[in-house]
Amino acid sequence: MKNFKFFLMAFAALVVLALPAGCDPTDDPEKPVIKDTYSFDLFVCAVKHGGMSKNKNGTFVRSVSALTADQPRVEFTGKGVDITENYTLESITRGRYYYQVPQKATGGFVKFHIERDASGAEKIVEDAEVPFKDKVYSARKYTHAWVGDSTTLVIVGTADNATKIQWTKLSEKTLTVESEGNFNITLPEGYGAFSTSGLLTYRKSDQKLYYFYIAKPAAGMGDAAKSVTYIAIIDPKTMAVESNTAVPAEIMEETAGSAYGELMQNMIMQDGAGNLYLAGLKTVDGAEMGILRRIKPGEKAFDPTWNGFPNPEGKLLTVQYLGYGKALAYSRDEKLGTKIDSRSHF
């Protein structure tokens, strides 16, 4: 019971599904195949939430083969690998691999995975580490997408105190920097900063990158009602911005996450029919409430008639498409509190 509560208290008890040999990233999202070999990497922060630079107590990882109810309790006392000093809890994941700008701040990118030795003890194995080339990223403050059959990782973040938006393309295998640049996007008149990372996704149906970002009066947290959300559509081959359109406030005031990409939470999902969904915010009676919008196949703007999260009680925290026409969404209940440690986040 204590350890079950431990998982709750740790808040950032994030279950990361790592499927080393059992899942092909190109599987049909409508019908994911359940295979036999799995490994689950459990990232846990002691005491408090681990993200948003407030982890003072350590981040630990256990790797287990199954999460069914008949499994023994997963212990962290004296077990698990301590990644606190070197890696962030927040990470890009694909299969068994993690890609990130690491905590150890060597000034580059790292790719690693988690293995178990003969005794069953976990260890980190670094597959690649490369320095920044011309663009610098801070740990956790970037968004990403996979292009080119997932052989290329695109990282996007802001620069020059959030007044420019930069991108970097990396080889998935070696993390070699293939190309870099800035998007031809400038701050609109009257706005002082872009959202720290924005949200990036690759849409298969039209083979374009969709970049959702926010223009704000000033850097830092502010009133969502004073921000404007934009959709930039980008050619992934040339990285040229083909269109850049403001989203009307009545559709969405801000995206649900804007500073740390999708490194810990998912805000974008796509179904097999080509619909693209985005979690966002809208002010209702003075409180920021969740909203779920959709861009239909062949369209480039949100369907104003569709809201997948009506009657919200709080912000959307994460959305995931599960296949078979089903999606999983978590939202918080504003009545249970909105501080970072509030029960509403558990």
Added chain:
Amino acid sequence: MKVSRIIVSMICAMGFCAALQAQDTLLFKGVLSDTLTLHNATVTATSRTQQVKEKAYSVNALNINEISSTLNSIATAVDRSSGIRIREEGGVGSDFELSINGLSGNSIRYFLDGLPLDAKGSGVTLANLPVNMIERVEIYKGVIPASLGSDALGGAINIITNRRNRNYLDFSAGVGSFHTAKTDFSAQYRLPRTGLIFRPVISAAYSKNDYIMRDVKVRNEEHTAFVIKDLPRFHDGYRSLYAQLEAGVNDRSWADAFFVSASVSRTDKEIQTGATQGHVIGMAERHTEALNFSARYEKNHFLIEGLRLNASLSQTFDHAQTIDTTYRRYYWDGTWIEGSYSEIRGRSKMLRDYRRPFTVVRSNLDYRLAEGHSLSLNYLLNRVGNKQQDFWDESFEPSDDVLSKHVLGLSYDQSLLGGRLNNAFFVKDYINHLRIGQTELPTTTGSGEMAGTSTRNYFGGGIGTRYSASGVLSLKGSYEHSVRLPVSRELLGNGSTVYPNVALKPEVSENFNLGAFGTWDLGGGHLLSYEANGFLRLVDNYIQATIYETQSMMQYVNVAAVHVKGVDAEVRYDWAGKLHLAVNASYDDSRDQRKYTQSGEPSITYRNRTPNRPWAFCNAEAAYTFRHLALQGDRLRLGANYRWVHWFYLTWAAYGSASSKSRVPTQHLTDLSALYSWAGGRYNLSLECDNVFNFLAFDNYMLQKPGRSFYLKFRLFLQ
């Protein structure tokens, strides 16, 4: 309720002791009628240092005059004391954190002749205070005498300056590794006709701190991969200047001592890393300057017979500036890439300006009730302002915070049984007044919760006792219910690497000390001294520094409950002023005592050892002095010092496999020194080699410290 119990206990104890005193008086009267014929008499007396050690409090006393010819900074001498640990962030001039018996830096208060050391300026620290002006350092552990008028919780360091009776001139100059140079000058001159005394002090230090960083990652020539190299630090220069003139008179009808002084200080510091080593900085800097005026007055039999007044007043104009105006990402080879955010805080650029006017008023009235009984009333006002503005960031709202602390103390000291039994009883009242004006980063700094003004009142008190069965063995114990008000650095940040936290609550602690000490004269010039102390600190709202690693910033936060217990011990052996051996060891056990979280869930770190702090360390010292080698009155002292620090974890010990846990490894540091003096100590030449085996040394969160280094110093002392 707790305080009234203390007061009742004190009254009972006073009554008991009064009865003892009456018996003592009768015995004394019985001895008066005897007479003795003296043939040979040997007069011994305890030094001032020894007198301090024999007080009822748990205290170390270091005689700095004896070792100032080899000493580069007071911090080095203090670090070698039992129960003390100094953790530095780098080389000369780097920030450091001092702990006494397990309680860390900001639980400790620093005083210069009883006045807060801060009054000399925020840039003046134990590390750069001129060594030549110091006579001794008193280190109080856990229980602080009310005469210091302080809210220290872990301990206090009181630096006592030289008050020699004769005119003197003391000059030293030294050069050392990593482009280090230092010079100190202090003197005293008394005008024969008027008796006016002048005491000038000048000190200057410079270091490039370009020691080698080992095994650091930098980019290869094509910038396509990392390579591992050993490279020198390139942006860690330090410069400091301190000048002071004190003038006054002694032994007047209206004053035993009246002095006024003025001092200026300036430090310039290049910042090389954030709180972690991977965060390399290449342009940010910090500057401080301060101007101080102070006056002190001492008078025995002030207004009435037996009443002593000791009063001080100090006003400091302190100015600090943090310059963080580039968006660069540096590597250890000095190359950089244009980055996205500022170097220190990882946010917008800043040229932050802080003006902290600092006022201290201290007065101590000491009344001798009778032989061996005295009553003291102490008052300390400590007021610091914090005016912030930014000359670069136009969105920054200027602010003006004020922190005022009043500490009132009443103490009763008694000496009984012919001085064999000494007791001290004291109560303290702490009044904390805070006016918050800053609004930046409200969720991080707490300024959103703490706007406006607040005034809080707290009580404390304690007792100290010492019983000497003989010179060979004495026992002492002390207890204090203590409140420690947050210092300005914890509440208001430092403008560069420390965020403010204006919602911090004061620490409250029950402090217990029990110790034994003694000196055994074995004859033939052999002298053995020893002491052992046990301590227990039960701290609530413990203020702990935490790292925001991804921004390499720190912030102080309250932790609900921490218990620290431990022991420290020291043994010293001296033979005929030639051979000196000493060893001390310290162990402290600091555990989280929060059984439940604020939401009522069991805390998973309950009874875990507090992370990122050393808990076992020792020092060993050996020195031999040769005399009359080449010149009359010369001596050569060869010394060695060894420091050992047990490894410790950076995160909570219980979680993660031991092999994967981040830890600061065990440290073995050996220093050698040679001091040659001639003409009766008038001329002194010393050579020091620190970290002689070039051990890879770490401190504060795995920041590398200097490797092997040399320092040559010449000192001229005329009296």
